[in-house]
Amino acid sequence: MTTPKAVQPLPEQRTHAERVALLDFDFAQLSQWLAQFQTPQFRARQIWEWIYRRYAEDFAAMSDLPRTLREQLAATATLTPLAPVAQIVSSDRDTVKVLFQLADGQTIEAVLMLYDQRRTLCISSQAGCAMGCAFCATAQGGLARNLTSGEIVAQVLYFARHLADPTLPLPCSVERPTQVTNLVLMGMGEPLHNYANVWAALHRLTAPDAFGLGARHITLSTVGLVPQIERMADEKLQVGLAVSLHAPNDLLRTQLVPVNKGYPVTTLLEAVRRYVAKTRRRVTFEYALMAGINDSPELAQEMAARLHDILCHVNLIPLNPVADSPFQPSSDAATAHFAQILQNAGIPTTIRLRRGIEINAGCGQLRRAAAHQPLSLEIEARH
Numbered sequence: 001m002t003t004p005k006a007v008q009p010l011p012e013q014r015t016h017a018e019r020v021a022l023l024d025f026d027f028a029q030l031s032q033w034l035a036q037f038q039t040p041q042f043r044a045r046q047i048w049e050w051i052y053r054r055y056a057e058d059f060a061a062m063s064d065l066p067r068t069l070r071e072q073l074a075a076t077a078t079l080t081p082l083a084p085v086a087q088i089v090s091s092d093r094d095t096v097k098v099l100f101q102l103a104d105g106q107t108i109e110a111v112l113m114l115y116d117q118r119r120t121l122c123i124s125s126q127a128g129c130a131m132g133c134a135f136c137a138t139a140q141g142g143l144a145r146n147l148t149s150g151e152i153v154a155q156v157l158y159f160a161r162h163l164a165d166p167t168l169p170l171p172c173s174v175e176r177p178t179q180v181t182n183l184v185l186m187g188m189g190e191p192l193h194n195y196a197n198v199w200a201a202l203h204r205l206t207a208p209d210a211f212g213l214g215a216r217h218i219t220l221s222t223v224g225l226v227p228q229i230e231r232m233a234d235e236k237l238q239v240g241l242a243v244s245l246h247a248p249n250d251l252l253r254t255q256l257v258p259v260n261k262g263y264p265v266t267t268l269l270e271a272v273r274r275y276v277a278k279t280r281r282r283v284t285f286e287y288a289l290m291a292g293i294n295d296s297p298e299l300a301q302e303m304a305a306r307l308h309d310i311l312c313h314v315n316l317i318p319l320n321p322v323a324d325s326p327f328q329p330s331s332d333a334a335t336a337h338f339a340q341i342l343q344n345a346g347i348p349t350t351i352r353l354r355r356g357i358e359i360n361a362g363c364g365q366l367r368r369a370a371a372h373q374p375l376s377l378e379i380e381a382r383h
């Protein structure tokens with residue numbers, strides 16, 4: 001007669017909000033948390049690899065874990081801090097934007113852009129934003145809250161999973177490479193206003209034993225929080241810095257980017273010079289061109305004079321048109337002329353391809369549309 005195995009009681013079932021969010025953990029924290037289940041140490045490594053190498057979103061998929069442990073994990077922890085609620089695809093099917101709902105009902109956006117061999121993902125760092133930029137849809141609702149590191153990581157894992165698995169319904173035709181190749185923190189929020197969680201996420205996204213994306217393939221975009229730029233200069237990860245300038249003088253910039261009151265252009269550019277001197281890395285200045293507001297040849301000349309001694313590159317961004325906004329994109333001619341003036345002054349300048357223009361891919365636009373009106377037929381409901 002066989003002795004029945006001891007049945008371990010399952011932990012009490014918890015609601016999603018009460019469960020531990022495993023994506024918030026680094027490896028040491030995961031190992032420590034797992035100790036409560038009296039499971040061998042190597043189980044932490046297995047779970048880590050299921051999350052970051054195989055993009056599992058369900059404990060049931062972790063087939064090399066004992067069934068009891070999988071059930072214990074499912075009852076006490078979660079791998080899915082966000083759920084897709086809507087997605088929208090550009091007509092050329094190379095840009096897809098997903099609106100995610102977080103556990104507390106907040107919504108954020110992320111955009112995947114396919115271009116040649118690049119699979120560039122633009123993610124959010126906050127729900128809403130406190131920076132109040134005049135031309136930005138996200139700014140209008142203010143800041144709801146910072147995202148956790150797990151919520152930042154989860155946006156990347158969602159697209160990594162969908163790129164890697166041809167059976168998952170990503171609505172663009174993806175050929176190789178089938179992994180995220182570039183990451184930009186230019187979605188909703190100011191990443192340097194959520195410094196600790198953003199950098200915790202970046203460490204996991206770049207760690208060779210976790211997601212393993214090269215830091216040089218990541219760009220963090222800020223409106224210019226000077227103390228945090230100084231702090232970033234001391235980080236070991238070689239993440240690229242992009243500064244959203246949008247105007248070369250205080251009078252105009254303060255109206256467009258109110259944070260300029262606290263960190264005027266001269267102060268900001270001094271911080272950037274120190275950053276370049278310390279890191280020896282080229283900085284990108286982002287400049288969203290708005291018709292009749294910041295696109296004159298005189299402003300281009302002023303900008304060239306201010307940037308001439310900085311190791312930098314200027315990225316001119318044709319603004320995404322928003323129907324009820326006074327800020328409209330510059331004409332192609334004005335954009336080309338602005339670029340030419342900078343290039344003539346020896347400043348490397350590119351005009352960013354306007355990707356996803358017809359899918360409200362600009363920062364915060366889909367979220368805003370969803371809040372103000374029912375999702376249109378263009379937006380595919382997701383469950």
Ligand code: SF4
Nearest residue numbers: 129131133136139189
């Ligand atoms: S442009 Fe960026 S920093 Fe400015 S309000 Fe929008 S999300 Fe925030």
